[in-house]
Amino acid sequence: MRRPVEIMDTTLRDGEQTSGVSFSSLEKLTLAKLLLEELKVNRIEVASARVSEGEFQAVKSITDWAKENGYLNRVEVLTFVDGGASLKWMQKAGAKVQNLLTKGSLNHLTHQLRKKPEEHFKEIAQVVSKAQKMGIETNVYLEDWSNGMRNSREYVLQFLDFLSQQPIKRILLPDTLGILTPNETREYVGLIVDRYPDSHIDFHGHNDYDLSVSNVMEAVKAGCHGLHLTVNGMGERAGNAPLASAVAVINDFLSDSVAIDVNEKALYKVSRLVSTFTGFGIPANKPIVGDNVFTQTAGIHADGDNKKNLYFNDLLPERFGRKRKYALGKTSGKANIQKNLQELGLTLNDDELKKVTERIIELGDKKETVTKDDLPYIISDVLDSGSFQQKVFIKSYVLTHSKGLKPSTTVMVEINGRSYEENALGDGQFDAFINALHKIYDRKKIALPQLTDYAVRIPPGSRSDALCETIITWQTKNKEFVTRGLDSDQTVSAIKATEKMLNLI
The missing domain is CATH 3.20.20.70 (Aldolase class I)
Known part of the structure; x- marks a missing residue:
């Protein structure tokens, strides 16, 4: 006994x-x-x-x-x-x-x-x-x-x-x-x-x-x-x-x-x-009760878990009323992403998975923390980018904001292989950016759609330092359409949404 x-x-x-x-x-x-x-x-x-x-x-x-x-x-x-x-x-x-x-x-x-x-x-x-x-x-x-x-x-x-x-x-x-x-x-x-x-x-x-x-x-x-x-x-x-x-x-x-x-x-x-x-926080790496102790970060570990649970030990999270997590970052790889997709009930083909993996690695290199809650937004952004043949590239821009002076932007845009550069002032950095674009497209005698709505949100449950989604509604003579941009910086996410608009028109 x-x-x-x-x-x-x-x-x-x-x-x-x-x-x-x-x-x-x-x-x-x-x-x-x-x-x-x-x-x-x-x-x-x-x-x-x-x-x-x-x-x-x-x-x-x-x-x-x-x-x-x-x-x-x-x-x-x-x-x-x-x-x-x-x-x-x-x-x-x-x-x-x-x-x-x-x-x-x-x-x-x-x-x-x-x-x-x-x-x-x-x-x-x-x-x-x-x-x-x-x-x-x-x-x-x-x-x-x-x-x-x-x-x-x-x-x-x-x-x-x-x-x-x-x-x-x-x-x-x-x-x-x-x-x-x-x-x-x-x-x-x-x-x-x-x-x-x-x-x-x-x-x-x-x-x-x-x-x-x-x-x-x-x-x-x-x-x-x-x-x-x-x-x-x-x-x-x-x-x-x-x-x-x-x-x-x-x-x-x-x-x-x-x-x-x-x-x-x-x-x-x-x-x-x-x-x-x-008021004493639990260290993330504290055994059994820490936030990270049932989180696999390396993609090779998630791959091993798919192949006969090679990286499991007796400390199964279910014993303690918890769940295993698979972190998303520059070392996570496809296996980690697939594990998170399974939890969300989403399926991607190999090409789509490759694009999403590349985007997560890009964010990881910026030391951004990506969570499972960010994943649908990243997928939407990456797959949306593939819905058109890109002919317009916003190659470079400088955004300035100084106390007592109007914000200004200098932007370089490549359209069908040819570069155009303009600068403009505005009520804000993004407004200055749009004004510079108008100058470029006025020279080409192309009318840009009117911006009718601009919304910014953080993925629910996510961390604000990781991703920010900007959703812009545009109005032409014939139709209304929406583009989205995703980045850790709010203004950059708006510029990405605008780049998609330029390609769509």
């Missing part, structure tokens, strides 16, 4: 120690509900006792809801060795599980508390006894435990010998400063699990060296019974071990021996909500 491992989420307590982050009472309650009911973590640590009136109200709202829905013993509060003051705060807030903060290294005990081990143990015993009489369950944090194991192991083991005789439910081992290597984590956790087989051991990792997920993995291998994680790796300094990554690692690499209850499909949803509440 697989060994169960508890997941305790501490986003609402330790994650809130991220610089600049503070959850409101309503935000804490909303997240508490999501964490327990949708994400299905086993426990949540929601606050530190005696911090503020706002914190008290947040805990009270959570415990009221938790009591009504049968989750009260899964809601935990950080408390202190303070003669029972934290316990009174907890009792008033309606909480039933304390995570008592104690000193897990001789260095902290000696220099911060200035006490002997026996004094510290005696005070802890009094708090634990008082909690038991109040009907409050106790877990004990050994703050700075990792440094304690490195530098004062004898003290740590003496402390754990004492705790193993106390009426506590769990021993919580934090790598408070994120200093452990994976080998040390496995050695230290393994030693304690073997030495205290009747104790429930939790591991609490920080990410200062970017080793927290590796340390989580080794702690589980060493036999720990619980893990402390935060959504998006929120936490002090470099943060805590990130929930989404730890869950994926356990499910994919350790599932033969251990089992966790977390609902993977809710990870992304909760991640986005925490990002919204905190």
